[in-house]
Every structure is written in structure tokens, then in C-alpha cells.
Amino acid sequence: MQLYALGLNHHTAPLTIRERVAFQPERLDDALHDLTHARTVREAAILSTCNRTELYFATEQPQHAADWLARFHSLTLSEVSPYLYTYPQRDAVRHVFRVASGLDSMVIGEPQILGQVKDAARRAEEAGTMGTLLHKLFQNTFAVAKEVRSTTAIGANIVSMAAAGVHLAERIFERLSDQRVLFIGAGEMIELCAAHFAGAQPKHITVANRTESRALALAGRYGADVMRLDGIGDVLAQFDIVVSCTASPLPIVGLGMVERAVKARRHKPMVMVDLAVPRDIEKEVGDLDDVFLYTVDDLAQVVDAGLESRQQAVIEAEEIINSRVDGFLHWMQGRDVVPTIRALRLHAETLRAAELERARKLLARGEDPQKVLDALSHGLINKLMHAPTHFLNQSEGEQQADASRMLQQLFNLNSHD
Template identity: 50%
Template sequence: MALLALGINHKTAPVSVRERVAFTPEQLTDALAHAREHARLKEIAILSTCNRTELYCSTELAGTRDLLEWLGAFHNLDPDTLQNCSYAYWNEDAARHMMRVASGLDSLVLGEPQILGQLKSSYSLSQEHGYISAELGRLFQQTFSVAKQVRTDTAIGQNPVSVAYAAVSLSQHIFADLSTSRALLIGAGETIELVARHLCQAGVKEITVANRTLSRALNLAEEFSGKAILLGDIPEALPEADIVIASTASQLPILGKGAVEAALKKRKHRPIFMVDIAVPRDIEEQVAELDDVYLYTVDDLTEVIEENQRSREDAAREAEILVESGTHDFMGQLRALEAVDTLTALRTRTESLRDQELEKALRQLRNGKPAEDVLNQLARGLTNKVLHQPTIQLRRASAEGRSEMLGLVQELFDLGDDTNNEKNS
């Protein structure tokens, strides 16, 4: 059984591909079941965010083709297209990759904290449906432990660097004074909450939160003394918005070119700054063609993010050391488990041989055979039975020139001194 981490992320594919392989929360339960059955997986978990879609598996597969075919079929994509922009890590490399992801070392924003919560949600969903057991479960637990250590023992998360922060930082390049600007936030999830928090800290004048569910919009808007509206009310609110930042789980664009054109006319072509953090995208890409609109996607935030993450690079080097140590410890745990399985099998076979010889001895005693003779025969019989198969294998290994087997047996049974003494006598 092997561990596999298969994925597509912001380093290997543009947003136009990532948005097509993203899973909605509603799709994940069925996706887990279908993937497990199609690729004959023992364990599976799926992580799907705006910057990555990754499958973590315990599998007997020798390659990734079956999984890529399933992923392509699920999202109506050519598997060869996915092959060209995907990556696969096996066993120790898979463990290291997951720990780097959880620690924010593989994120678009170095050290961003949200990914750990997303990974925990991925684990919980798979565990709830019975798709995680011993091997992958231990990897997740070790991963969470390492990520926590990275957060507490390094400064990687101390500076406010995130996609949400980068979006707000970019808006300050467009509007010198945010205290006169109004913001329209589309969505009410964790990313939008971070956006709202950064906007308030930057002094934005007014925040309006638009969401499919009004109650969630109200909860978020009240925290920042803002307004709450439904998604259907966006066209009426858009003309008042100087800043629009969107991050929902919608599979289709929420804001189209026509609605933005109408809003610009009412604004008398005062510019609107827009950031679409969502994958799939919430704002039609044709909106970027309009004059007086500055539309950015998550891929456009790279320059801002790189500028802000330099302070985290020293901490990242410390985090990499912790990840390497965590990976080494985990692989040691796996090897120890393999030894347990082997020892259990050895003990079971030896006890079976013991029981056979003991039953034979008891029959002889019941038939009146002298106890001393029975005990001698029991000892000889048990010794012969236990050593029979190892003797055959050692002779075969010696004849085939595999002398390392002899050395291993000498080490295993501590025969070094005994064999030397026999040679010298």
C-alpha cells in the first residue's frame, strides 16, 4: 500500500484550469465515493480551494492515470490536459508535501493560515464517511501536529499576508484614501470576513455584504457596521461601490458585463476596483474589457503578495526544518507499523507450531509414555519445526550468493560471538 498526493495548484495551472477542477462543498461527498470506487483506493480525502485541488490517497495503484481519468470524467476535462498540469508525490514525498501545504509553505501567500482549517475540514468529511483509516489518518494527525508547531515555534504567521490582505493592499494603490470609498463584498465566507476586517483597518467608509443567504450576510455586516443584501440586489448596490471583492462557491459568474456597464453609466464612469478571489470566478472575465474597471483575479495578486511575504522567508526556512523532522518521524512510525505486522505474523506461526507439538506431547503422556521422553521429544520437535523453513531459505540464499541474508540472521539472533567461538574451537 502506498501514499499518494495528486494535485493541481497555482504553480502548475492558471485559474482558467483550476476553476474547472474545483469541487463545491455539495459535490465532495459524491466525489469521494466515486473516486474511491473508480481507482480502487483504500483511503481518500479531497482538498479543494481557490488555489489548489488535491487528492490524498492510500492506494495500491502503480501510477496516477486512473485517478486523472476519474477527475477528468467528473469535471468533463481531457485527462491528458490534467496530466500536463498535475503533480504526484508518493510515500515520503507525499507526507512532506501535505505537511508543507498545511504549514502554508506551498501557498500562493507564504504562511497563510486558512489552508490548515481547510485541510482539517477535508479530513473531517472523509473521516465522517469512513474514507480514512489507519495509514492516511496517521498522516493527517502528524500533519496537523507539525503545522501547529510551525505556527507556535516560528514567526511565519505573524505578519498579515494573505490573499484577502493582498486584495485590500492593492485597492490602496488605486484609491489613496479608503476613508472616502465604499466596498461591496460578494460572499460571506472566511475569505470575505478577512477582507472586511482588513478594509475596516484601512479605514474604508462603508461595507455592504451580498450573499445568497441573507442571515449570513447580516451576521458579517453587523460585525463591521455594514449593510447586508441578497445577491439579487447587487445591480442596485453596484453604482455606489468603489471597491468590489468577490469570493463565493458559485459554479457560475455572479456579476456580468451588462450589470457593470449599467453601474458605470450611473457612476458617470467613476472607476471601480474589482478583485475576484473565487475559483471558479464570480465576475465574468469580459468585465475586464470595460473602461474605468480595474479587474484582478487571484493570479494578479502575485506581485503584491511577493512584496509582503519577504519578511516571512526566514521563518519559512525554520518551518522547512520542522516539516523535514515531522516527515522523518512519520516515516519512522510507518516502518515501525510494518515491523509490528511482521512480528505478529511470526508470533502467530510460531504459536501454531507450538500448539501442534504440545498437543502431540499431551497425547503421548495420556498414552503412558514417560514424561522425560515426552519433554525431550517436545523440545526437539519444536526446535525442528521452528527452524525448518528459515533453514531452507538460508540455504537457498547462500546458494544464490545472497550472503547478506546470513549476516542479517546473525545480527537478528545475535550469533556473532557464537559463530566466532565455534570457528576458534
């Protein structure tokens, strides 16, 4: 039985595809049971987030998993196959270690993914699709992620615009959990920012976007409200933090709009993060008292400060992961020989029992105990040595030389030279 990882993520698939293969939480148990129903897949767990959908499973026929993924979501394989990756055994183990450690995330080192992997393992456990292999894999995965985070600086420095935005907002507000956040736009950058700000559990989130369907998809992930772009001016004063990133050729938030909002807020501070190029927020807004306006260049300075140490941490994390992959595969290889070890022990026990029974009969007939013990030991030796001796004698040429070296190593004969 081999381990595999199959899926797609933000590296390989656009949001429109990721949305179509995402698993709704209420359907996850049904999906796990359906995946393992035919028994070609023996163990399975499903990780489904806004940035990735991945199957971790044990099987001898991995090609069936891609077919199943497409069928479950009422898609053809040709629709999803260009975006899929499949990792066998070693690569699968390394992949899940990297995912849980935050090395495969849109934001390197982000901590949320570990909780999502733990939730995937828990759901598989509850559904009864977690066997020995996956149980051991996830145990090792969580240990590796903990080691990476505790022994490297993988999560200590800010290396994304989104994380920098949160960092700058935290300079102004003591607790982001007391603040109301407005996102203008619903593209990938806003999606990333929403994930970061949502991690700080703000009081309320609203998404304003031209395309309502895209705004609804983003808002649904974070329990946010949705509004139209042309209504921003009427409600701007309600928000403490505004993050904007659209493709508009002209500013969406003008100086007059913000002046009215500041007046209505009675000079309560407002953080505005403009990630758009060209700007979404008029430059002059930054001159207003009580408004803290940050642009892409401002955030880049924060990001640059953390890059060097984070890059070193990634190198250290990869070394830890590679080492732990070897350890896990060694355990798997050990499992592969367990049936052989059991068979060997059973064979030896059968021989022992036969010789012991023969010795008891001789003793019952009054035979000399010393002679019986000698016969017992010789009988065991002859029977145990018969198979390897026969194997060596039947070998020829290079095969005999290989057999000889193997037996010398097996019985540690070289130490007696």
C-alpha cells in the same frame, strides 16, 4: 497500497482552469463515492478551494485518478493534464504536510488552509472513503501543522500585499467586522485581498468590475454583492475600505468623487488601498482629511519588514516537515510487514501447540516429567531452527554470505562473539 496526491493549484493553473475543476460542496459526497466506486482507488479525500483542487488517495493504479478528475468535470484529459501534478508516497505525504502548514499557499503561512484541509478530511470520513492510511495521514498532518505554527514564526509576519492591506486598515478601524469593503477589479491581486479581508469577516463586501462574470465568480465565494464600475461614484460614501487593482490606464477614482464621498460620510475615516500600476486612485486623494490612502510602495514597506523572519521560519518549518515525513513513512513501512509478522507468529504458535500436545500425551502415559520437558524444548528448538538452517545451507556464494549476515543480525548472534 500506495498513497498519492494529484491536483492543480495557483502555481500550475490559471483561474479559468481552476474554476472548471473545482468541486461544489453539494457534489463532494457524490464525487468521493464515484472516485472509489470501481475500487481501484481504495481511500480518497478531496480538497477544493479557490486556489487548488487536490485528491489524496490510496491505490495501486494512480493513473486512473487523472482520468476520473477530467471525466467528472466533463473535460478531456488533454485539457487538464498540462496543469496537473502527481506526487507518489513520500512526496505526497510531504505535500499535504506543506499544504496544511501554509507553505504551499499563495500567502505563505496563511491560516485558512488548515481549516480547509480539516474540512476535506471530515467530508471524506462522513462519506466513508477514509480508510486507515488516510486517517493516519490526516492525524499526522494536523499535528505537523500545529507544530509548525506553534514553534516557528510562519504566521507571525506580513509577507504579502494583501495581508499588508488588512494590517493597515486595522490601524484605522478598531474592528474590521464593523466595516463595509469595496473591491475594484477582480484579478488575482483582488482575489487574494478578498481572501484576507474576508477572513476578518467585514460587515459587507461588494465587487466592482468591468466584466460581470468574473466579478460574480469572486463575489460568490464570499457572499458579496456585484456592481458596475461606472456606478462607483454614486455609492462610494457607503464604504469604509476601498481596495483597487485594475489594468486601467487612467484613474478610476478621482479627487472630486472622493471629496463628495467624504462630505456625505460626515468625515468618518476611509481607508483606500491602491495596488494598481498605474494608479487607480488619483494621488491627490491622499491629501484629503479623513482619507488614508496607501499605495503599492506603502504596502511594500510593511511586507519588507516581515520577510527576513518569515524566511527563517520557512526553513525551520521545512525541517520539521521533513522529519515528520520520515516518521510517517516508517509507520507505513511497519504496516507493510504486519502480515509477515502475523504469519510468523501463527507458524510459531502452530509448532508450539503441536509440541505441547505431544508432551501432554507423554505425561498422560506416565513418562518422566523431566524427560518430557527436555523433549518439548528440544522439539521446539529443532522445528523453529529448521527453516533458517535450511535456508542458510541451501544458499551459495555471495548469497550464502548475505544469508549468514542477515541471520546473525536477526538472532543478534554478534553479541555473543
